[in-house]
Amino acid sequence: MLRIITQQTDVRSELQRICDRTNDEQVLHKEATVREVLQTVKRQGDKAVLHYTEEFDNSILKAEDLRVTSSELDAAYQHISKDLLAAIRLASQQIEAFHRQRVPKSWIHFGDNEVVLGKRYTPVDIAGLYVPGGRASYPSTVLMNAIPAKIAGVPRLVMVTPPGGSKGIAPAVLVAAQEAGIKEIYRVGGAQAIAALxxxxxxxxxxxxxxxxxxxxxxxAKKLVYGTVGIDCLAGPSEVLIIADENANPVHVAADILAQAEHDPMAAAILLTPDPALAKNVKVAVERQLIDHPRRISTEKALAHHGLIVIVESLATACDFANEFAPEHLELEVEDPWSLLPLIRHAGAIFLGYSTPEAVGDYIAGPSHTLPTSGAARYASALGVETFLKHSSIIQYSPQALEKVANAIDILASAEGLPSHVDSVRRRIQKEK
Known part of the structure; x- marks a missing residue:
């Protein structure tokens, strides 16, 4: 169950162990399996996708079953409540409003020296969107992935998601996809879906x-195919790190810990607090809330292996540990979260104050909940419009402008031993053919 430790223990090694949970021996064994899946799908295409879908998801499909039909999409609306549809549409509006503020603009600068420089943003031609399934359905993930891509101007969106019982996909997922503008959906998940894309x-x-x-x-699988295709980030398994002071409500903190741990047995949930009483009360509250939890077994497994409560010397120390861990989700459940914010350098998403649980970001706030995990927040960012855009440099020199810099280019290219670079400039300056 959830452990409590103090700084007398080697906190850094414990945090590193949790951060490295995707690099242990068991995971390395999984990587070998994933490599095999990728190579087999690459060679055999649909045949391998169908084989692995039966093996891993217990769904027997034919090639013609892979794509969700238009009649299934239409019928999905009849199988969700009006309240759920309204919530999906509200979330869509919030997400779209946020990301429309984040669209990079192409620019051109005409310099006085007859040099034109600029940057041009263009979307990718086709984006593959992975929506998890299995333990739960995630219409929110559909919206969080698809809406930024749509705003970026991606002309073709392809969604993959694991099939459920009777080959079905949750109606809420299909409705969310349509609300986000996705019509091309395939019932395939896991490493085989990544390979297919x-x-x-x-x-x-x-x-x-x-x-x-x-x-x-x-x-x-995403890690291994990077380079063949682009990826957003290494997102998953999920994690939360909570920094809480003596005024935090232990029942609320416990609920936030469980909200993360219920995702997956490899999910991580960590609390850092300078208050020993809060630490003990949170542990008790977690145990109470687990009693009738529908996902108790997998949640307890996550807490036992990747859950931790650390009693730290101060909130500043907690921020230092948080930066080393670089969490996917960081909750600042303290009286003055804005005073701690300047101390935070690495986090996928930051939730400020007692009334901002991570669930707000998961569903309705607007920023994407697809975030870097396992320390990747040190160098990576949340999925956004920029994820689906690439930029090209724009460069134009007049003959006069080229002549002004020709000598510098000559010197630099000669220093690097690249004579044809030198020649490509000299011939233009000398007007040779």
């Missing part, structure tokens, strides 16, 4: 970028 099959198209969170198999 990366390499293409007879049915599923090859994409330019793959975005969306998943379990450890999905994360490993």
């Amino acid at each position: 990366a390499y293409g099959t007879q049915t599923i198209p090859r994409v330019d970028i793959i975005a969306g969170p998943g379990n450890i198999y999905v994360t490993l």
